[in-house]
Amino acid sequence: MVAQTDTTGTARRSDGAPPVVGVIYNPRSHRNRGRDLDIAGRPNIHVAEPREREEIRAALAQFAALGVQYLVINGGDGTVRDVLTAGLAVFGLDWPELAVLPKGKTNALNVDLGAPAGWTLAGAVDAWEQGQRIERRPLVVEPAEGGNEEPLVGFILGAGSYATGVRAGQEAHRLGAFNSLAVMVTAGWGVLQALFGSDANPWRRGVQMELRLGSDGNALPHAGAGYEGRRSIMLASTLERFPGGIRLFGALREGLKIVTLDRPGRRMLAMVPLLLAGLKLKDPDSRGLHYSTADMFELVIADEYILDGEAFPPGRYRVSQGPSLRFVVP
Template identity: 55%
Template sequence: MPGSIYEFAQIPRVAPADARSRAPRGRRPRDTGKPPSIGVIYNPRSHRNLGADFDCGVSPQVYIAQPQARAQLPLALAEMAERGVDLLVINGGDGTVRDVLTCGQAIFGDDWPAIAVLPKGKTNALTVDLGVPDDWTLQAAIEALDHGGRVWRRPLSVAPAGSAPGEPAGRALGFVLGAGAFTKATQAGQSAHKLGAFNSVVVAVTGIWALLQSLFAGRSNPWRRGARMRIGLGANGVPMAHSGHGDPAMRQLLFASTLERLPAGIKAFGTLKSGLKLVAIDQIPRRTTALIPLALMGRLKGPLRDRGIHQLAATQFSLSIEEPFILDGEAFPAGDYRIEQGPELAFVTP
């Protein structure tokens, strides 16, 4: 986890001059015979980017931007919108995707181009869900625009409580949100990265470590203590039920996502697949903790809620939390938030 906290006040704003108006583009017809217009956001700091990903011999209409900071993203995306790109290629990991979607929402609104993601980061949960191979290239993504598939996903929209619904300013878009032990797991994942573990391997390594901590540590251990939080379901903020295990003001873990396939084959949401899903774990006893691997593989039967494991879908939920939480690998500050679904996006797949 980065040492700094992602402050909502620091989300780059789009000046009116940058958010150039344009008519809706609609969807590009396939097999037009005309080369598509391609925009590439290339993150040179992503783990697997070595500066050699620009080989593109078939389509000459490729515009590549290499913003060095988040503040430069809105201008790069506004220029791509003005060009009317048919395909927006995000070359980076989950954090790069989060930043592009967050900065692009005020520019594209509900009229995003098709998006392709090249899995170049330390974590690439989105591309696991999309079924994109690790060695997917820019040229292959361009060819897939006309000859590949489409997967539609809506990212999580995270906004401070009280902000206007749907207002782009001050909200972040991403695909994986977690708190409590999830925050500790993200920190452990950073250590695993330094040892050479990435993607699903990181999930396995940190998962085993978290399980051991929860099994053998005391209640005061951060892995078992979790975080003090309140979760309200739906537009009316109905309080989430509690099993009675541990402190009702605490949750050992919170995990939410709109992805349908998770790394390492994890089935954190049980049989739930589409839409906004979340799992919350109370301060469960050790004997229930030992069953967590079975729950993650979808093999634990019976009423999980009575055991302190809550799996559900929601149109939206509110979160009041007293510790930082994680959105796509980066820490966000404690506070009061509204989490719902963002715009529906079309992702190009092989």
């Protein structure tokens, strides 16, 4: 039961047998209020509905014992983060192929992969044989000083006003805005707050943070505007496309990308919509806007950071790229 990959990135069965499929189904995800388990009774499909994070690893270990070749995650970005975090100890570097059904509120990973918004479990299983494969490496976030804490695995890490934006995005969700619309509503509101707010406004005051890039630990420079050591926003990701078509990392696309913004002047803030649309600045570093790539970096932060929509405590962290994962899309 092996899959062969041709030069176009599609896979086909060499023996015609269906894959052994494991499904992690999150019944609490935004779009899982109905059921999408019509084909769950097939003998090659195994479904787990973990209610707590602690149950996810046990479900994945059972899938590994069953020889699952195809892991379907039915949930949003937070569900993906929890499954990848739990699965790191189970699969290590040797993961089954994956598919993500976009059942959350923003579904940023699925925007990057390009799977249809209404993708179903039946559609994902059908795509295994002839679908395209897209490789992505997630971020791995772990304490820089070691310890017993489990590494976290996800795709979008942010801090500063990004954390404020996530909270505002949750409010946009309550008002009925989801996916790209929620991102655009939040971004627009954030720019207005930063433009017209005082230094006490959380969109403007920034967060004390330090970034050291690469194995050499080169400190990311600060342009000197505002308070030394504080930055307005930091984002890191390995994704290449984002909700709403925004260009978070300028011209950078592949690998681990980082963008940071020192405390900016209002003129720079007024340019944010243009920057997100792809405007290229001459010498952005001198204006406090830094685009970087690295194989890893160290983050020391005095406030919470956000990984795929959830807040985690301040501290000193090492951020690197995780295993190469193959995602199936139609």
